[in-house]
Amino acid sequence: MIAANFKSQLFRQYRNRGNLFGGFSKVTVMNNCRLAQDTFVLRQLFDQESWTYTYLLADYVAKEAIIIDPVIEQVNRDHSILKRLGLNLLYCANTHVHADHVTGTGELKKLIPSCESIISLCSGAQADIYVKSGDEIQFGRYSVEVRQTPGHTNGCITFVCHDEAIAFTGDCLLIGGCGRTDFQEGDPETLYSSIHEQIFSLPDYYKVYPAHDYTGQTVSTIGEEKTYNPRLSKSLDEFIELMNNLNLAYPKKIDVNLPINLKCGIQEELKNND
Numbered sequence: 001m002i003a004a005n006f007k008s009q010l011f012r013q014y015r016n017r018g019n020l021f022g023g024f025s026k027v028t029v030m031n032n033c034r035l036a037q038d039t040f041v042l043r044q045l046f047d048q049e050s051w052t053y054t055y056l057l058a059d060y061v062a063k064e065a066i067i068i069d070p071v072i073e074q075v076n077r078d079h080s081i082l083k084r085l086g087l088n089l090l091y092c093a094n095t096h097v098h099a100d101h102v103t104g105t106g107e108l109k110k111l112i113p114s115c116e117s118i119i120s121l122c123s124g125a126q127a128d129i130y131v132k133s134g135d136e137i138q139f140g141r142y143s144v145e146v147r148q149t150p151g152h153t154n155g156c157i158t159f160v161c162h163d164e165a166i167a168f169t170g171d172c173l174l175i176g177g178c179g180r181t182d183f184q185e186g187d188p189e190t191l192y193s194s195i196h197e198q199i200f201s202l203p204d205y206y207k208v209y210p211a212h213d214y215t216g217q218t219v220s221t222i223g224e225e226k227t228y229n230p231r232l233s234k235s236l237d238e239f240i241e242l243m244n245n246l247n248l249a250y251p252k253k254i255d256v257n258l259p260i261n262l263k264c265g266i267q268e269e270l271k272n273n274d
């Protein structure tokens with residue numbers, strides 16, 4: 001789709017000649033207050049109800065942004081941040097069809113009609129753009145690479161921003177944990193190979209940003225998860241045994257959320273079809 005490999009490589013070479021941190025900085029003067037803004041913007045935003053992290057990524061100079069895994073109850077918050085920073089939201093990307101909350105994608109598209117929804121080709125959900133491994137999603141001079149990482153659901157994807165050495169792992173890899181495999185198309189063996197082959201193959205210093213954390217943590221690294229993740233540092237057989245015996249309660253609102261998320265949060269269409 002948005003084939004930007006070449007452009008992204010060019011930009012990496014270009015920006016490596018920038019400041020100490022590998023990027024260019026811009027200083028904006030607002031109300032006599034000088035705001036130093038690095039070119040790259042990353043905001044980790046939390047929803048207290050579902051314990052979900054939403055990520056806003058942007059090129060502050062180009063003013064182009066993407067949002068990963070927005071939550072419907074937090075759409076006004078996300079919209080305000082975009083407005084405050086003067087960012088143009090190009091894409092709302094979901095790492096998978098969520099079971100525990102309704103995606104904010106549909107509501108954000110109402111507020112910003114030019115914004116396009118993105119989801120995996122294998123998700124079974126409706127969206128403007130379908131992605132698969134190797135696709136790149138470009139915003140300004142940055143991009144994220146799509147890696148298919150099934151196992152929690154068939155359509156799970158991880159977004160890797162090589163420019164900043166960060167990975168957004170959705171519900172596939174959590175900090176010290178991983179997504180459950182007991183519903184939707186969950187499968188422990190598939191999840192184990194997705195994480196080992198598609199995520200743990202990244203350099204150890206890459207940061208890991210998950211879609212949830214239930215313990216108050218915000219970020220990890222590939223090296224840390226490879227070494228200390230109590231589930232993923234086990235053998236495949238031990239992992240399968242563990243995952244098949246988690247005995248977690250089903251997400252409380254799964255039956256309401258799934259049909260809405262299969263339409264990327266477009267609720268009007270659902271009502272019309274009822």
Ligand SMILES: N[C@@H](CCC(=O)N[C@@H](CSS)C(=O)NCC(=O)O)C(=O)O
Binds near residue numbers: 101178212252
């Ligand atoms: N209590 C929540 C659901 C919590 C849950 O099941 N989380 C999922 C990701 S959202 S489907 C998960 O994979 N957890 C892994 C784990 O080990 O906890 C609710 O009722 O919504």
